[in-house]
Amino acid sequence: MPEGQQPILELQGITKSFGGVEALRGVDFALYSGEIHGLVGENGAGKSTLMKIIAGVHTEFSGHFLVDGQERHFHSARDAHAAGIAMVHQELSVAPDLTVAENVFLGNQPINRFGLVQWRRMAREAGEQLARFGIDVDPMARLGDLPIGLQQLIEIARVLFSGARIVILDEPTSALSPPEVERLFATLKRLRQGGAAIVFISHFIEDILRVSDTVTVFRNGRKVAETASAATSKGALIEAMIGRGGEALEHSYTDDLMLPRPSDSSVILKVDQLSLARSLREVSFEARAGEVLGIYGFMGCGQQELSRILFGKLKPDGGTLAVEGTPKSFASTAAARRAGVALVPESRRDMLFHQEPVYKNISISILDRISSLLLKPARERDIAKRQVEQLQIRPPVVGLDLGMLSGGNQQKVALAKWLTYPPKLLVLCEPTRGMDVGAKNDVINIVRNLRARGLAIIVLSTEPETVLSLADRILVLKRGALVREFKNEPVSKDRLLEAA
Template sequence: MTETATLERQVDAPPPPESPPLLAIRGIRKAFPGVVALDGVSFTLKAGTVHALMGENGAGKSTLMKIIAGVYIPDQGQILLNGRPVELRSPIDALQQGIAMIHQELNLMPHMTVAENVWITREPCNRFGLVDHQELRLRTEELFERLHIDIDPLAEIQTLSVASRQMVEIAKAVSWNSDVLIMDEPTSALTDKEVSHLFRIIRTLREQGKGIIYITHKMNELFEIADEFSVFRDGKYIATCAASDVTRDDIIRMMVGREITQMFPKETVPIGEVVLSVRNLTLDGVFHDVSFDIRAGEILGLAGLVGSGRSNVAETLFGVTPASSGSITIRGQQMVIDKPAKAMAAGMAFLTEDRKDTGCFLCLDIQDNMDLAVLNNRYVNKLGFVQSAALAKDCIEMARRLRVKTPGMHEVIQNLSGGNQQKVLVGRWLLTNPSILILDEPTRGIDVGAKAEIHRLVSELAGQGVAILMISSEMPEVLGMSDRVAVMHEGRITGILDRKDADQVSVMSLAAK
């Protein structure tokens, strides 16, 4: 054969086949009673990439992740790992196949040590079949050194901050040496410094060829860490785009199917008399000499780094943890609020930070969760009977107003997405018609469409004369919604800024004082 013929054959030869993706989802369908959560969904994850999964609450993201993690079994469709079909019938199946998931709600054993949590079910044993605690500690130290995590392996989980627990959960997932790592809202309780640390870990894993599925509602994070985006809406796959090819507005438009023109619809409303006055409020060992006023129609933002004492102040105002000293005055009357019932009787409502532990009753349905705060209110007649029809009607209207995605009011709340659970809790307190509303992280874990709706609702309430204290870790939310911003650092208020004087630099300088 001539040299020319050989060259022609080389030119005509087909290119070598591409290697299959690390993970491929094909035509997945999953239905629950009364609702189709996923409808013919497809998704592809490449090795060595961070793939952001986007969508409103109820879009199907969490359901798909639980299918990939073996928590749910799909009704139809196929899962392929490296081109090979697999059946994942339990989380252990998924872990053994190289798939690990870090859940939004942490699943650690509070009374066990950090090391015991990381290696649970895989503990090293000595020749007598007993757990080798020294080897357990050494393995954990080696893992933490590799991830640059500074946490004592022998510390009990219950003694750690939420942020430290999140890092333990991440280390636990990495310890399985999984090829596919699913992160669901991993930065919800992390400071900016800890987020940067997490991103270093993610980049290291990406360089090792791992595939990472990343779910968050914080847009600024996504453009920093994601290589690709996939968007879901109402249980259907919409599109996949390279991060370099789309803008924030493009993503929002695909997620919600409409334009969102104003994320922070702050309106100028009349500011009335002082409704809540706090002077030198102290909870020994937690916060000290906290003083501020909130007027009717005013939104006072409470900012500060994680651990600054913001949530503790809110809990003390509502009587969850009674103050050691100081005074609380409501509409000119000084009050001792040592239990939530007194706070509610004074017209106060409190949306807590942690919907799982202190908000939702997960085994109850939506109706029962929403009406809990008003069962001794206007819905009880003089004979002590609950006016069930009127109560149910108002709960249904509140769910419609907040766009809670559910097949019905008798759906168990733990079956809802985290964002829809949050909407139910917001509805619970709005039913009480409060004059003072304390919101602790009101939009944590909620998609951009729902955030805009809740922000609009908060502005409406301010327009109706409600005095609002809003705690948030998201700086744009604090700056966009507040009339004034109070900033905390290590248990003390370091400054209160008017809206016109508040910007990210001024707030952070007070928060890190």
């Protein structure tokens, strides 16, 4: 941290709340020109909220906001842009149908005095800019035809070369391959020499330590540490992120948890060398009856794609999967269901019929088991009532439209649809996301019950707590590859984060 220099950006005592919940509490933050500043913290720790304040996305907050020592208040992202602040958001925001050059110059294409776009000049300048970034593509190619990682690099390049003095990158490396990450880092270092200030948010702590000068740690809306990157380590940062003892909630999994001896029951699912474009690389594992297999990894590590392949929604590029020893290549989700595979995706919207009553939501996956040609509504309602009772879905009215239930209860309905005729393999994505403690416990109990009934269960989550509270064996997925297996050994949140 350059001493005695005036910060290019300074925040003092920033507090921000959403509907009574404080997302940031009295945060101080300073950024100097010629600095790469790393930000780490768990999901919901407040990093993104703070950055959105800086980028003019959130305009309501309390505290002081100074640019070059001057108090400022942005009313929009446009204001922030005018002050030289640009942000690359986590989700790709490019125009896939436009050319690379148009994307680079989005919103400020060079025009001649008749107001017409100067295509040749635009293509030449875009090509030059990208070449400086080590990207060699045809500027007139359609952006959507390029690989996702390259698209992301181009979006980053656009922001980096927009002339901004302060650049915020939110999880820029999650979709990038190792050589692309190298190129990004080289460019960031070059920009730093040019005097830009860069904020770099990432779950990949190694990346942060390699590229940043300073690193700040957030926890529960507070800034809990700020140190020179050279003076800290991955272990120390993880410890600061999750906080030992003190602030921990009822069960924070900071202490070692002993995983049981691996089950030697029959193998239900065998996945061999599964690959998918840029998402999965030669993933192999087994899931056994009566076992909960946890798969942990950061957002974008390939979990979502893996779950979709298991349920026949996506086709893998390579590799095989077998259910109870029979090789399968699912042509549709219906084929996967018939083979005994069930999936509960992370988004309830994808899984449920909000305008239909609860009982129709529960019976939809088993209609062919309870009726041949004609429907049996009485039977459907009976089955639904039993599930509603067992899972304690509130209100216990099976005729109510699903949209009237609370989120947690909807999640239970999503589970309930698979439980009357249990599958052999149940794949759960983020089964407890956004739930309160009570509903979480209910889900944990349901999953344990199903395990006792001999199902093979796979739980995929980006939250270490979810995996730790449910799994008997844990695999860590990192950038599409399995990098670590925890079994019959102690595991804790920091060990998981360390592995990822």
